[in-house]
Amino acid sequence: MIEVEVDISNGLPAFNIVGLPDTAIQESRERVRSGITNSEFEFPLKRITVNLAPADLRKEGPSFDLSIAIGILAATKQISREKLLDYLFVGELSLTGGVRPVSGILSMAICAKSQKKKGFIVPKDNANEAALIQGLEVIPVTSLNEVVDFFSGEKQIKPATGVSLGISEESSSIDVDFSDIKGQEHAKRALEIAAAGGHNVLMVGPPGSGKTMLARRMSTIVPDMTFEEAIEVTKIYSVSGMLSSKKGLVSTRPFRAPHHTVSPAGLVGGGQFPRPGEISLSHNGVLFLDEFPEFSRSVLEVLRQPLEDGIVTISRASSTLTFPAKFMMIAAMNPCKCGYLGDKLKECTCSPSHIRKYRSKISGPLMDRIDIQIEVPRLTKNELIGISTGESSKKIKCRVQKTRDRQRKNLDSKNITCNSQMSPRMIKKYCNLSDSAQDFLENAIDKLGLSGRAYDKILKISKTISDLDEKNTIETEHLAEALQYRCFENVSNY
Amino acid sequence: MEKKYWLGLKLVPAIDKRFSKIINFYETAEEVWYAKKESFLKIYGVSSELANEIIKQRESIDLDKNWQRHKKMGIEILTIYDDNYPPLLKEIPNPPNVLFFKGDLIEKYSEAVAIVGSRRATAYGVALAEELALNLSEAGVTIVSGVARGIDSSAHRGALKDKGSTIGVLGCGHDVIYPPENKRLYETISQQGSLISEYPIGTRPLKWNFPARNRIISGLSRGVVVVEASEKSGALITVDFALEQGREVFAVPGNTKNILSKGPHKLLKSGACLIETSQDILEELGLSHLVSSQLQTDRLAKLNEEEQKILACLGWEQKYIDEIIRDLDINPSKTASLLTTLEIKGFIKQDIGKKYLRIH
Secondary structure, eight states: OOEEEEEEESSSOEEEEESSBOHHHHHHHHHHHHHHHHTTOOOOOSEEEEEEESTTSOBOSSTTHHHHHHHHHHHTTOSOOTTGGGEEEOOEEOTTSBEEOOSOHHHHHHHHHHTTOSEEEEEGGGHHHHTTSTTOEEEEESBHHHHHHHHHTSSOOOOOOOOOOOHHHHHTTOSOOGGGSBSOHHHHHHHHHHHHHTOOEEEEOOTTSSHHHHHHGGGGTSOOOOHHHHHHHHHHHHHTTOOOSSOSSOOSOOEEOOOTTOOHHHHHEETTTTEEOHHHHTTTSEEEESSGGGSOHHHHHHTHHHHHHSEEEEEOSSOEEEEEOOOEEEEEEOSSSSSOTTOSSSOOOOOHHHHHHHHTTSOHHHHHTOOEEEEOOOOOHHHHHHOOBOOOHHHHHHHHHHHHHHHHHHHOOSSOOSGGGOOHHHHHHHOOBOHHHHHHHHHHHHHHTOOHHHHHHHHHHHHHHHHHTTOSSBOHHHHHHHTTSOOSGGGGGO | OHHHHHHHHHHOHHHHHTHHHHHHHSSSHHHHHHOOHHHHHTSTTOOHHHHHHHHHHHHTOOHHHHHHHHHHTTOEEEETTSTTSOHHHHTSSSOOSEEEEESGGGGTOOOEEEEEEOSSOOHHHHHHHHHHHHHHHHTTOEEEEOOOTTHHHHHHHHHHHTTOOEEEEOSSOTTOOSSGGGHHHHHHHHHHSEEEESSOTTOOOOTTHHHHHHHHHHHHOSEEEEESOOTTOHHHHHHHHHHHTTOEEEEEOOOTTOGGGHHHHHHHHTTOEEOSSHHHHHHHTTOTTSOOSOOOSTTGGGSOHHHHHHHHHHTTSOEEHHHHHHHHTOOHHHHHHHHHHHHHHTSEEEETTTEEEEOO
């Protein structure tokens, strides 16, 4: 929280802002001057000094306009001063004295509450967002005049109330659905499991097989966010200035699909004043990376640590910030350079060494963090015409939601909410195999040549499958199904 | 010590040009190694340029160091004058004078069949080569192949599966592992069978080494089986050598639409023996007394109803997992689980693109 101090003294008329302001704040002098005069207040022709404390922290953005203007009015006794200190002020001024919305309101509201402020004066367009925080009087204003009237008691402004959380109302309006996709029963099932357990997915298939289509529909089956999750997401979007004024809360899980030319900073966040990158924008949601091997190596490798920890810490000269980044990654790639390896209709023209080279673009450690790997074949013309469509997203989502709730109850841990986040120790604790499943697994390791790395993944997926099946122990059939969701291990035979 | 000088002779490329002429002129390899120019000139067909070249190249070689390297890698040397040189190989028109080998099977194997084919085999070919190799080796036949990708590797793997014996013939020195992913296979073959090459270590896998290697593959064997080969495949070069050496040629038919069936089908049209099971090979070679010990008869009976349904649905054609789901109308989760079970039990095999193929 920044404290704005205003001092007016005799001397040559001047208007200075100190306390490491950036250009936008320097310019706020002009906005404040015009805003005050155009609201028919008097702008003092004296020496004005504004200090933004703490003075050693760099400040940026136009959100201090309102506070500075109020400060000047208070210093010249044009506004009643008694209640001012109970409130936090945020807003950009227009030259006419109107108040414009700014970004990052939600975090400020949380801060206001933690600083025990009574109320929060916000631009009207930001009111819904701020009102999400309970126990804070959020006063929406449209102009400087309104603020003055509010404090003089001439005008009563009704505090904005929290919008009731209609999370699912909105998601039903999305115009894509799983039933749009013909065939791909295996892939659909894999995505259902992924959504239920929060597992990362890699889809491998020739061009035109529907990988992107499948991924886009992922957001229709992921379970609804809890209120806490929604707040976390809204905070990030608020900081990035990506919230629309109509809805206060980001209620649907984000779906982000950065292009493969994205830079490391664009993906994890960065900049002189660090801003959240794509992985934080997809926090609690889905990050879709199409054409996975086309991303530069350095970009892919920066994903490793956030995939593990669920947070990303960005250090720059000016500051060090930690953003949350708990996302579900869905990657799509072709099976080889020409794209047609394993396709029934078109011959692949790659040599084995080309194939290996293409696949080695995805490093082993990164591959380890992807639980589910599926192959998505291309349908023939006849199949496209003939096959009936499958289940609707609503039905699938219902099962997914149930499974998620079940996991949250079973895992009884504060830090993790789904199976994919289990640590090796938790896997040991929660993945109970039935006796026959234990035998089956040992047999499978022998026969299919599973690596130790694959072992943990298989257990995690089996656990989700058994949750979907509403069983407490992992049975043979769950394990057997889980073993289908891997494909990179058996490439070496070709 | 004599073997050391044989190695020396192989290291001099100029000698290789007139190898048998030169070696027959002298009593021992040691004599050749120390022979003077005048003595080389006495040999018919050795010009004075060649003699100069031999001597020049000979001087540039550190024979002791090379010999130590071979010994260190456990590579032994077999010459055409040795008693345990494979008798079948000795009969061919242009037998290798020296064989570098690891694993002593080469000195004692009796019956061998070569299995060769495309390096870019389909799942069908890979499965078939493995099955043939396994069944033949169970009958006590040694499997010979070229340790290349595709059919070659699967033939070796099949033979090794049940501790069978197999000989791998390399087109390069023993120190080069080509293709690199076959490192483990290299080791297993040299332990359980034999890995041989006519080239000393340091020879790279050059293009023209491979046809020469193919003559050894067919030369070591009673017959050559071709599984999946395109019309220009190196496997057909092996067949040419086999015919020249008077060995049997067998071919496994495939799907007529597959270009990898063109090779075997061409052979079948010109009179090669059609192979369906390993029994066909054994009979043709007059080895039918060596019956494959493990005949899979009642294995099917042990499967449950659903598993049998999946096998019936698969037939003997590749099918995508989604096709199986649709054809049988079983839910995707159940199908996936049944397919894994069948794969572990060894009835089906998975191919790239989530395609399944029945192999038993």
